[in-house]
Amino acid sequence: xxxxxxxxxxxxxxxxxxxxxxxxxxxxxxxxxxxxxxxxxxxxxxxxxxxxxxxxxxxxxxxxxxxxxxxxxxxxxxxxxxxxxxxxxxxxxxxxxxxxxxxxxxxxxxxxxx
Amino acid sequence: xxxxxxxxxxxxxxxxxxxxxxxxxxxxxxxxxxxxxxxxxxxxxxxxxxxxxxxxxxxxxxxxxxxxxxxxxxxxxxxxxxxxxxxxxxxxxxxxxxxxxxxxxxxxxxxxxx
Numbered sequence: 001x002x003x004x005x006x007x008x009x010x011x012x013x014x015x016x017x018x019x020x021x022x023x024x025x026x027x028x029x030x031x032x033x034x035x036x037x038x039x040x041x042x043x044x045x046x047x048x049x050x051x052x053x054x055x056x057x058x059x060x061x062x063x064x065x066x067x068x069x070x071x072x073x074x075x076x077x078x079x080x081x082x083x084x085x086x087x088x089x090x091x092x093x094x095x096x097x098x099x100x101x102x103x104x105x106x107x108x109x110x111x112x113x114x
Numbered sequence: 115x116x117x118x119x120x121x122x123x124x125x126x127x128x129x130x131x132x133x134x135x136x137x138x139x140x141x142x143x144x145x146x147x148x149x150x151x152x153x154x155x156x157x158x159x160x161x162x163x164x165x166x167x168x169x170x171x172x173x174x175x176x177x178x179x180x181x182x183x184x185x186x187x188x189x190x191x192x193x194x195x196x197x198x199x200x201x202x203x204x205x206x207x208x209x210x211x212x213x214x215x216x217x218x219x220x221x222x223x224x225x226x227x228x
Contacts, residue, residue, distance in 0.1 A: 032215070034215060034216075036217075041222075042221060042222070043204050043206070043219030043220050043221050043222050044157070044204070044206075044217075044219045045219065046216045046217055046218065049215070049216065091215055101147075101159050101162070101172065101173075102147075102157075102159075102215065102217060104156045104157040105156065106156060107156075
């Protein structure tokens with residue numbers, strides 16, 4: 001699975017959009033980009049995933065560059081409850097290893113302040 | 115409420131004792147996983163199960179065993195606990211192990227081995 005690089009920390013004002021970047025320059029054609037977050041003392045929470053098209057759900061939007069070497073998770077109106085560690089994970093969607101191992105790196109600590 | 119349940123939420127265990135961490139999901143997911151989370155080391159996969167009746171080893175399987183007798187349950191057993199197994203343990207499930215990796219995590223079991 002491709003390695004990902006994320007900034008260790010970011011700040012965002014409440015009500016503003018939070019844009020969390022992720023670099024995955026070695027991503028291959030059949031690898032998906034997954035985003036999870038972990039709020040303090042809780043289990044990780046799935047947010048969104050995509051292959052090459054931009055994706056949106058009720059939690060966030062995922063923008064993947066045309067060359068797929070990087071992506072951005074967008075929380076359109078951040079709240080204090082969005083303060084968490086955000087993990088960007090690249091994973092083969094089919095084939096490859098026979099199990100769904102999600103390799104969690106160090107992630108980005110997002111702090112939303114009033 | 116549909117989801118994934120872990121028990122106990124926390125436990126203090128004497129070294130050398132046997133312990134089983136319980137995990138149950140009601141989403142009829144095929145794949146289930148056990149992770150441990152330690153400060154500075156992130157989340158690491160212990161064991162996984164692609165479907166009922168099958169299990170496999172993750173990154174850090176030594177000292178742990180699992181079984182998957184049915185779809186819903188995936189217990190993790192420490193045969194003889196050691197202090198290095200002090201950690202927070204997360205159970206997770208996903209619709210399958212290859213195509214659908216939107217994993218749902220439990221709230222964790224905080225285990226202290228003394």
